[in-house]
Amino acid sequence: MSFSRRDFVRGCAGTGCALAVGGSVGSLALFQPRPARAGEAPRPHPARFWKKLENKRVQCQLCPKQCLVEDRERGFCGVRENRGGEYLTLVWGQPCAVHVDPIEKKPLFHFLPGSRAFSLATAGCNLECKCCQNWDISQSRPEEVDWHWMPPEEVARRAQAEGACVTFTYSEPIVFLEYCIDTAVAAHKLGVRTTMVTGGSGEVEPMKEACKVLDAVKIDLKGFTEDYYRKLCKGKLAPVLKTIETVRQSGVWLELVHLCIPGANDSEPEIRDMCRWVKTHLGAEVPLHFTRFSPQYQMKNVPPTPFETLIRCRDIALGEGLQYVYTGNVPGIEGENTYCPRCHKVVVARHGFHVESVSLKAGHCAFCGQAIPGIWS
Ligand code: SF4
Structure with a gap:
């Protein structure tokens, strides 16, 4: 029987078992996580995308889980709580990971190559992926x-001070969408662009609202079967x-990533x-990244993806x-360019997260003039 961190946390909740969870994810931390304060109350903020039901119950309409939440309870993601029939988000303005990363790390390859992403995440996720690499915050x-x-x-x-765009990433931005939207609005006022890295498990109307203020979105297409x-x-x-x-359809720049897990x-x-679905429904010009899996979380028994795959x-x-x-997580092969x-000439040459050259003129191939989206x- 598998036992997830979420199960573990819930099991400990009534026993006073304190968990020391670090807030550091990624390469360049902008602050040291302060000492753990187990049980410190988060600051509630009004949630959007929900409706009232009878007897102080609410239904969350932010994602397909559509959680029915009783008074004083939370939805599946653990970051949205019903208090007396009012629905609140407990993560607005409260990131637990903040870093500056290369935009190539997201990966976004057709969005300001060589630029930086001021990346942040809160706790929580509406999925529970067995291969999650950031399970310590997402779960x-x-x-x-x-x-x-850290308000918007x-x-x-x-x-702006870092000369970076804002990127919501690491955990699942959809569960902190109110914070994302308000931050994107604040960023645009300063001329700062905003991107999102998401598993894409959201409802249509909230995603449309988010697309009004985002500049680029990378979505993990984790598999192509319901079974997966x-x-x-x-x-x-x-x-x-x-x-x-x-x-x-919103016109926001889109890239897709498929993490290739051997046998899964x-x-x-x-x-x-x-690939056929992408071409038919989105168009041939939407970038698709195949990235290498490394054993993580509940899939430590699965080997890394062979390069050949x-x-x-x-x-x-x-x-x-x-x-x-593109191919990802394997520096030095042609699928990075x-x-x-x-x-067929190289218009952006990369090695790992480093951009070695850009041969574009106003978004067109510098060699033949072809527009590159x-x-x-
Ligand atoms: S966002 Fe969270 S509370 Fe809302 S439906 Fe999804 S899992 Fe449930």
Whole structure:
């Protein structure tokens, strides 16, 4: 029987078992997490995207879980609470991880290459992926992490000072969407762009609201079967596909990532079906990244993705007509570069998260003049 961190936390909740959860994720931390304060109450903020029901019950309408929440209870993600029939978010303005990363780390390859991302996350997630690399914050409640008070205007100011865009990432931004939207508005007032890295498990209307203020979104298309999402993520594929289409139709820049897990989601038919869906529903020019899996969390018994698998997946995608297909987490192979689909020359050369050269002129190939979609300046 598998036993998740979420189960563990819930099991400990009534026994006074304190968890020391660090807030440090990624490469360059902007602050040291303050000493753990187990049980410190988060600051509540009015939630959006919910409706009142009888007897002080509410229904959350932010994501497909559509949690029915009794008074004094929380939804599945653990960060939204019903207090007397009013629904509150417990993570607005309270990130537990704040770092500056290369934008290539998200990965966003057609969005300001070589730029920096002021990246932040709160506790909580509406999925429970067995391969999660940030499970210590995604599967935690707000009380179980070290957080800092950082309202939207301060995030915007800090990002501006770093010369970076704001990126919501690491855990699941959809569960802190009110904070994302308010921060994106504050950032735009300072001329700072805003991006989101998400699993895409959201409802259509909230995602449309978010798209009004975001500049780019990277969505993890974790698998291409309902079976995969049910068994390995406690989620569903269909709403993710709907979110992907919603973002694409909104005009916000979109890139997709598929983490290739050996034996779980890397079969040739599944990859081919996914590529065909991307081409048919989104268009051949939407970038698709195949990234390498490393054993994590509840999948430590699964080996890392062989390089050959990533190359095979990329070849399938190119063969299906997708124009911008990448391999990730394996520095030094050709799938890191952006190639012009007309003259096939390298227009953005990368090594790992480092951009080595950009051969674009006003968004066009510097060699043949072909337009390359993306946000380049
Ligand atoms: S955002 Fe959280 S509370 Fe709302 S429906 Fe999804 S899991 Fe439930």
